[in-house]
Amino acid sequence: MDPSGLIPVADTIPTHWGWFYFFLLLTFILHLLLMNVMLGSGIISLVKHIRKGGSASCPVCKDISLKLPYKIAFTINFGVAPLLFLQVLYGQFIYVSSIMMAVYWLSVVGILVIMYYSAYIYDFKYDQWPNLRIYFVGLMVALALIIAFFFSNNMTLMLSPEKWTGFFDNRSGTMLNLSDPTLIPRYLHFVVASIAVGGLFMAITWKFKQSPKAAEYIEEGMKWFSYATLAQIVIGIWFLISLPQDIMLLFMGGKALNTAIFLLGLSGVAMILVFSFKKMVWATTAGLVMTIIFMVLMRDMVRSAYLGGYYHPSERVVVPEYAPLFIFLVVFVIGIGAVFYMLKLAFEAGKEA
Template identity: 55%
Template structure:
């Protein structure tokens, strides 16, 4: 039996694959921004509890965590569904290989919700337990991210799927993959950078916030420090890729190289703005960089699967009504999300 024999037959898709690819990248970027803001802010709060206790940023962060978790989870559904439509025969197999861990993600997220809500609603009443609950939130978030990273790499390493015949319990992890650790750390450090920027934005918007300048500068310091580390880890991730994949981003494939270079330039520009404490230019540069790096991430997936599959291989059975309904729901949903973000960002101003 060869590796290709283990790849299921792909289902037909209702519209041209490029539509689905566009919405995969779009919804993934939205999910990524909220996910990073959530986890990064939680890490900042945890460090603040360890270092500063009542003087730290925990109180401000605690009130925003439930919102960011909700947005993260809900916005994570769409990109996962688009991924299943385009790469279903790969993500299905990888999910089965690690089924026990994959199903555990649901319970881990529920516990993460609980710990974050306790940290928020019992912030003043349980000062001695605050560090534990925000630490638990961070730990659970990092575990969920690690499991997702495992699945996203397992689906690319079709040559490892035969390990299933030696372990059918659904407890396989892709720990032998040299890209797993740098890919995971690249995400984790990025969350710290975006979390710091998120806190700087919130502080900048609240003109009556005590220690406003201190909080804003603190957030930008987190952003710049984490971004420097993230760039270094990004190069580690690049050289950990198989040689043919790595070279495609170093001149071997022009589109791949152009997007990668633009993403690197975006990171440097956002870092330059970050060092000068220019919050809004940093935000714009960061969002552009996230979009470019999300595309790079998908290009890496394409290079891994090139020998066996490309989304253009999928058969199209035209059915446009689901896409139309999705577009209407997306526009309305994003409008509601924007309004809820506005309310969340301005909550507490009356008290100030």
Template identity: 40%
Template sequence: MDPASLIPAAEAIPSPWGWLEALLIGTFALHILFMNLTVGSVLLAFFGRLTGRQRDLAHELGHRAPTLLALTINFGVAPLLFVQVLYGQFLYTSSVLMAGWWLSAIIAVIIGYYGLYVHDAKFDAIPGLSRLALAVSMVFLLYTGFLLANNMTLMLRPEAWTAYLDNPRGSLLNLSDPTLWPRYLHAILAAPAVAGLYAALLGKKKRRQEWIDHGLAWFTRVTMVQVLVGGWLLMSLPRPVMLGFMGADTLATAALALGVVLGLAALMAGVSKKPGLAVGLTIATVLVMAITRAQVRLLTLAPYFSPASLPVKNELSPLLMFVVALAVGLAAIAYMLKLYAKSAPKTAGRG
């Protein structure tokens, strides 16, 4: 069977695809930053509770995690919508193929969210319950990330959709894809690295040198592992896509090279114990890697589809309304976070 025959017809888009792709990349970078902060904070807090080291830091990160998760979820809406607009015929199909698993992500996030509140509320009162709630939250958040990795890779493989003929129950997973595990690990390992920088900044704010050292240790060590996982991910890509990042496609090659340079520079800043510089370079790295991810999607789907071929209705008002709403929303969130930081208790373990 020709996989191209399984791809539904594309819908017209309201504005040129380049604008929508740029907004997809920008909003995804914001989402992934908050995701890294959330999942990484949970992981650092869990290992802190497990080992008994840096208990105050575990308390601090656990206290902030529910707010970070709420921001992660909200910032995830926009890029998901843009993916649906540009690549809906692929994403909707993969979502249906794994519908049972995909719908379970909603329950998983709710359980994870509730567990973070229990962990914070019972931290001192019932330590055992608090630790258990944190472990449950961590497992369900990692599970949700695994489902996202499955869906985002399955949508790129129309040739794998024929498995529906043998399994029409909506329970497919993309386990045979060689990019699944390195892609998932690459996303998850970024979390404790980013959260380590966050911990270092909290330590700098609260004048806790042990937090700074602990956070930078997480950042530098995990980032070193990331270099290896990133190489694994590159080698696991389909050969035409991999070659695109090795000189065959100028933009893809430039994006990958810039991302690697920025990542190594951030690592060196962490080794030099310059958390502020490491944060700036890491944010830049995440943005460039979001561009790289977009290039992976474009190059992988190239045999079947290009968003440049989508018909355009030239209805710019929805796009302008979104941009205005996004700007106002970002300003409002920044103001709320400022108020949140000011209202937090000024104790050693909370802030």
């Protein structure tokens, strides 16, 4: 069967596809940073509890517990926008892959609720239930890793229409893309990146604290970042060579723009490693944001290469209707302003406390 026959007809869009592409990348970068901070902080806290014993004193874990519910809330809310923009540009692919793994995809909502509750209990009962801390943060991390695995499956399955014929043999909505050679390295690439970013966020947090142990925790956070980033190099190479050869070669000189973005990304990784081993927190942070931008661009280039034989967003038919775009821009700006204002109030309240 010709896989192109399984791809639904794309809907019309109200304005040029470039607007949706820009906001897809922008909101995904924001979501990615928040998601990495949330998952990485949880993993670091869990590891420290395991090393010290669940009920032992752990100022870093206590600080993480206070912020974890907020991190989850921001991650979820900032994750809605890129998913919506993805559906606008690639809806005929993401909807099909979501249906094929519908049982797992729909379960994400319930898993998120349990994860949220676990994080809140970890925060509110941190001092009252010292022997149970490790279990609640462990449950939160485990559920977050499960959700990440489901997302990795969906994002790879949508890129492979030739595998959609498997639906005729499995109509139960339990199809996963386990045979894809890129699935595991892609998944680990996100997970290990979260440990690095979680460590950097830990260092940033203790930069603002007046504590005799602040310098020690800043150094520890930078170590988490440095060694996780080193592991990322190995996983990144694994991810690259697991791609289909024609797509991999696009980044190895096959296409000028792809190769340039790849080299800039590598340069960014080298730069942030130097900064992190020198404990230069702010320089590392700036370099990380720049590197993530290049990595997200590479990720989009990989997606475009996979789907190049079937579709490109530039093919979408535009039926002009600019009001929704203007409304979104206004709401987006007001929303970002409101978030920063709430964070300002929370920060000031924390200082007073």
